[in-house]
Amino acid sequence: MQIEFRQAIRDAIDEEMDRDDRVLLFGEDVAFAGGVFQATRGLYAKYGPGRVFDTPISELALSGVAFGAAVLGLRPVIEIMFGDFLTLAMDSLVNQAAKYWYMSGGQASVPLVVRSAVGAGGRFAAIHSQVPAPWFLAVPGIKIVAPATPSDAKGLLKSAIRDENPVLFLEHKRLYSTKGLVDENDVPIGKAVIARPGRDLSIVTAMKTVHDALQAAEVLSTHNVDAEVIDLRTLRPLDERTILASVSKTGRVVVVEEGPETGGWSAHVLARVAEKGLGELDDAWRITMPDLPIPYSPTLEDSFLPGTDAIVSSVLARLGR
Amino acid sequence: MSEHELGLALFRTLVFIRRFEETVQTLFSRGVVYGSTHLCIGQEAVSVGVCGEVQDKDMVAATYRGHGHSLALGVDPGSLLSELLGRKTGICGGRAGSMNIVDLKHRLLGCFGIVGGSIAAATGAALALKRRGQGVAVAFFGDGAVNQAYFHECLNFAAVNSLPVVFVCENNQYGEFTPMAQVTAGTLLQRPRTFGIESVSADGNDVWEMRKAAKWALGRSRSGSGPTFIEALTYRFSDHGRGDPVKYRPAGEMEAWRTRDPLVLARARLVDKLGVASAAIDATISDVENQLAAVTSTALDAPFPEFGEEASEFKPASERSNAD
Numbered sequence: 001m002q003i004e005f006r007q008a009i010r011d012a013i014d015e016e017m018d019r020d021d022r023v024l025l026f027g028e029d030v031a032f033a034g035g036v037f038q039a040t041r042g043l044y045a046k047y048g049p050g051r052v053f054d055t056p057i058s059e060l061a062l063s064g065v066a067f068g069a070a071v072l073g074l075r076p077v078i079e080i081m082f083g084d085f086l087t088l089a090m091d092s093l094v095n096q097a098a099k100y101w102y103m104s105g106g107q108a109s110v111p112l113v114v115r116s117a118v119g120a121g122g123r124f125a126a127i128h129s130q131v132p133a134p135w136f137l138a139v140p141g142i143k144i145v146a147p148a149t150p151s152d153a154k155g156l157l158k159s160a161i162r163d164e165n166p167v168l169f170l171e172h173k174r175l176y177s178t179k180g181l182v183d184e185n186d187v188p189i190g191k192a193v194i195a196r197p198g199r200d201l202s203i204v205t206a207m208k209t210v211h212d213a214l215q216a217a218e219v220l221s222t223h224n225v226d227a228e229v230i231d232l233r234t235l236r237p238l239d240e241r242t243i244l245a246s247v248s249k250t251g252r253v254v255v256v257e258e259g260p261e262t263g264g265w266s267a268h269v270l271a272r273v274a275e276k277g278l279g280e281l282d283d284a285w286r287i288t289m290p291d292l293p294i295p296y297s298p299t300l301e302d303s304f305l306p307g308t309d310a311i312v313s314s315v316l317a318r319l320g321r
Numbered sequence: 322m323s324e325h326e327l328g329l330a331l332f333r334t335l336v337f338i339r340r341f342e343e344t345v346q347t348l349f350s351r352g353v354v355y356g357s358t359h360l361c362i363g364q365e366a367v368s369v370g371v372c373g374e375v376q377d378k379d380m381v382a383a384t385y386r387g388h389g390h391s392l393a394l395g396v397d398p399g400s401l402l403s404e405l406l407g408r409k410t411g412i413c414g415g416r417a418g419s420m421n422i423v424d425l426k427h428r429l430l431g432c433f434g435i436v437g438g439s440i441a442a443a444t445g446a447a448l449a450l451k452r453r454g455q456g457v458a459v460a461f462f463g464d465g466a467v468n469q470a471y472f473h474e475c476l477n478f479a480a481v482n483s484l485p486v487v488f489v490c491e492n493n494q495y496g497e498f499t500p501m502a503q504v505t506a507g508t509l510l511q512r513p514r515t516f517g518i519e520s521v522s523a524d525g526n527d528v529w530e531m532r533k534a535a536k537w538a539l540g541r542s543r544s545g546s547g548p549t550f551i552e553a554l555t556y557r558f559s560d561h562g563r564g565d566p567v568k569y570r571p572a573g574e575m576e577a578w579r580t581r582d583p584l585v586l587a588r589a590r591l592v593d594k595l596g597v598a599s600a601a602i603d604a605t606i607s608d609v610e611n612q613l614a615a616v617t618s619t620a621l622d623a624p625f626p627e628f629g630e631e632a633s634e635f636k637p638a639s640e641r642s643n644a645d
Contacts, residue, residue, distance in 0.1 A: 164637075
């Protein structure tokens with residue numbers, strides 16, 4: 001049966017809470033209301049206020065509390081309503097949770113999952129639309145998971161909850177209502193997947209733009225370009241092996257990131273390709289957003305985002321077609 | 322333990338922390354303790370008084386001025402000093418240094434290098450302890466932390482969730498080099514009381530007064546009454562840390578506080594109230610000094626860690642989960 005992405009999130013938390021009573025869920029409006037994106041509906045009724053509860057609008061406190069509780073053996077899943085609000089939780093996550101395992105000499109780790117709704121396309125403007133992955137990518141000790149399908153969302157969230165380390169789990173807002181079949185197999189963190197095989201070009205991307213890239217690949221096939229699409233699924237640790245194997249086959253790579261041109265994760269992917277796969281390369285570039293805050297008006301936002309048309313025209317121009 | 326024995330034991334820990342900090346200062350001047358180190362000279366009675374009331378199931382989050390908290394909790398002084406010296410034998414393998422000590426076996430959740438970080442860590446620990454059904458979390462922090470978001474957000478969080486946490490604000494009158502009153506609106510105790518948290522002010526230089534306040538506060542939170550707050554009034558005799566200009570104290574202020582040195586007060590009580598002989602007190606001091614000399618010598622001989630040994634960004638899935 002096809003289920004929505006938000007249902008996959010809910011089911012993953014439900015199954016893990018059912019399996020392990022150390023798992024708690026808390027955040028702003030996640031309990032009684034079931035989350036502003038309705039990704040935690042029904043869990044409060046099922047598990048009660050001891051394990052599912054609403055918090056004050058205090059991102060620093062709720063992330064810091066989750067850190068302290070995780071060190072003592074609980075496995076908190078917290079929701080930071082919009083990824084943009086992660087700025088307020090930064091100290092708890094960057095200075096406390098991410099460093100604790102290493103700095104304490106391995107005395108304890110921080111099995112904490114931070115779920116957050118990210119991404120543009122909803123006319124939310126610049127402060128409710130960002131994908132904050134690059135802010136955390138520079139921080140060793142925190143995993144970054146970014147699923148594109150309901151099946152991966154469920155499998156990866158279950159893996160994240162079972163992980164012994166802090167995991168930032170990104171849920172793209174444009175994906176919540178998408179549907180797909182859910183494979184009941186576990187999905188490991190740190191493993192990319194080839195979403196579409198191809199011979200001429202590797203399109204490496206994550207989350208919403210995986211779907212844009214798949215559509216673009218269909219259009220490109222009518223121009224006799226056979227594109228391979230790699231869905232990274234995890235941004236840290238990066239599955240370099242899958243990327244490099246693809247690039248060595250196709251000889252061309254474009255990384256598509258919904259984020260500003262400067263300092264993004266796509267730059268890191270290309271750096272790895274340059275360091276380890278340069279001999280195989282005929283071409284390598286990125287498709288990103290401009291270095292500007294994300295605009296509000298539909299006409300502005302639509303031309304701002306790296307969608308299907310942008311990918312097709314960029315690839316055709318680059319290949320001289 | 323008789324009051325006489327208890328008095329001597331408390332005095333011994335106070336002296337131990339004082340001498341330990343003096344040793345660290347010397348080693349820092351010699352350049353073998355690196356970076357920055359923050360000493361608690363003058364504030365020892367807060368650590369000793371509160372940690373004396375901490376029980377087996379409790380957890381403590383301390384500050385970057387945390388050597389006193391650590392030692393009062395029973396952290397091994399050799400492992401602590403080795404950590405400050407950056408040695409492999411350090412309590413965190415030389416990875417953490419003075420500001421970031423962690424010793425979970427001794428109920429030390431951590432010393433937190435960010436002002437106010439201890440408040441969130443203890444509040445989170447209290448959430449876990451409440452689920453276990455036993456134990457209280459204690460957060461030490463300075464007066465400087467009461468202007469941080471951590472303070473306001475976590476006191477509110479702890480209060481609305483009725484968490485078993487005791488907040489101990491060590492008011493040493495200065496946030497780094499700046500007088501507290503210059504940067505802090507209202508009176509300190511109004512702040513926890515706004516959140517409906519039972520609060521008390523105590524003499525942070527008198528170890529017996531601190532014990533009394535801690536016994537009340539930990540007992541209250543232990544019995545399910547939610548968070549409790551102690552303001553410990555004290556004074557830092559040492560510099561804030563590296564780079565301290567030491568020009569901000571008005572004339573005579575330090576001298577006035579010196580008459581209320583926690584070691585002087587504790588010694589006076591031993592002699593005047595408990596009838597302990599001066600010779601016994603001096604023997605305790607000598608004993609501490611001998612022990613510290615041996616600890617220092619061993620720590621200085623310990624090897625440095627080599628980079629690459631067991632270095633891992635993430636805890637492997639194969640390792641055991643944190644104890645619940």
